[in-house]
Amino acid sequence: MEAKRELLDLLLSDARESTEDIARQLGTDAATVEALVDELESEGAIRGYQAVVDWDEVDESHVRAEVELNVELDRETKYRDIATRIAKFPEVSSLRLVSGSFDFAVDVEGESMHDVSRFVSEQIAPIPEVTQTVTHFVMTTYKERGVYFGDGDDDDRLAISP
């Protein structure tokens, strides 16, 4: 378990790191790392590998909104049923059931604010169990999944020191 945890730490910081480099850091061999990754994938612990993108640096329009969703359940409908329906939309990049003043936190992505608004109003809001949506457009991303989007501090340590 400890080895898997360490491996996950490394993949979380850089999933593109080579198997060989990961093996060196963990003091093991590449075959062992491959086997651990296979296990983690087949257990469903690792669900995928994605880049963390700063869309402001990409020359194309990209809009993201965080949508708060309130729903009303009945005897026949559970949170999972509603989630299954919403998760199928390709515009939805993440979906979580949360505690607090609303039920679902939904990340929606599109090419324009109009796109995103229309998706929420025409696809999400009409779902019978949905009672309220509140849409927050993302203005600027400063940090995403642990990666800071600032310019970064220059290394001002002495180049050579005792």
Added chain:
Amino acid sequence: MTARESDGESSPLSRRARETPPSGIRRFFELAEEMDDLISLGVGEPDFSAPWAARSAAIDSLERGRTSYTANRGRRDLREAIGEHVRRYDLSYDPDEEILVSTGASEAVDLAMRALVDPGDTVAVPQPSYLSYGPTVSFAGGEVLPVGTRLENEFALTYEDLDRAGAASASVLVLCYPNNPTGAVMTRKQLREVAEFAREHDIFVLSDEIYAALRYEDDHVSIATLPEMADRTVVFNGFSKAYAMTGMRLGYALGPPNVIGAMNRIHQYTMLSAPTTAQYAAIEALESCDDAIAEMRQAFNRRRNFVISRFNDIGMDCFEAKGAFYVFPECPPGWEDDEAFAEALIREERVALVPGRVFGEGGGGHLRVSYASGMPELKTALDRIESFLRAD
């Protein structure tokens, strides 16, 4: 330099100032300064920032206007926290009489030299080791006796090393384990031999344990915990390395009351007290930052595994350093001269390593490599070194 300054007879400079050689790393520092796109593995400080809780405590202390001097020995609550902290190494010291907070561990070393060394006294300094011990011995008027350690012992100091170097005549012995620059550590058994030598020849020990928290495979052992050693040892530690607080300049010394008292007398006429803001940061660091320190140590350990493995694979033999954040690989075949190799590497591949010989006897033919840089820099640096060796 004016003609007057260059003339030793009429120079206004003291003999000690004139005779203090420039640091052996200065030339490499200047070379590195000229380079763009340089990757430096010559850095002796962590690439992390101090844990946020410690920084926040420093800010809070400033906001509250706590900018006055503290007690010469350091704030009592900090000394109490230090006393509590070092119990993890089985060390027990009275915060009132046996602990002194200093302006970095370096100041504490200087104070101890001045408190213990008379002109003409001999101070045994195992080598390779941190550059500053020799000059502090000279500033106190003492003579350095270099004691070479050996690769075949993984740079641990042995009774035989001490005996062979004539250290029986020394009044003070300096230890630095985990070691800068080799990353060597010493086991309890190995320290017992050194303690035996010190007791037999009535030698006082100055044990610089600034890297104690950065020991990767087993627990740190302080020589002061061995029988009859607490009364003849001053232990140095501080916040620069484990807590990534180099710029805060805060260290401490632990030792018998008479020696700590003497060090404090010198300290009160020179520094008065260590930086107040840093003392508040240090209290918080000791009280609440163990998890942050553990994360840094884990990151250092992975980098250590990586760099040792890569150096061995590219033909630069590297023994398994077990502490601090340095490895000490040998020069590659065909490159016996570490200075020449380091210079070629910096000029041709823009990678800065520190030649081992600047750290004294036994360091020649090696290079000090700090892994206190991020993995991307370490990978690029190792790739560049490998490409240099292939082209050679």
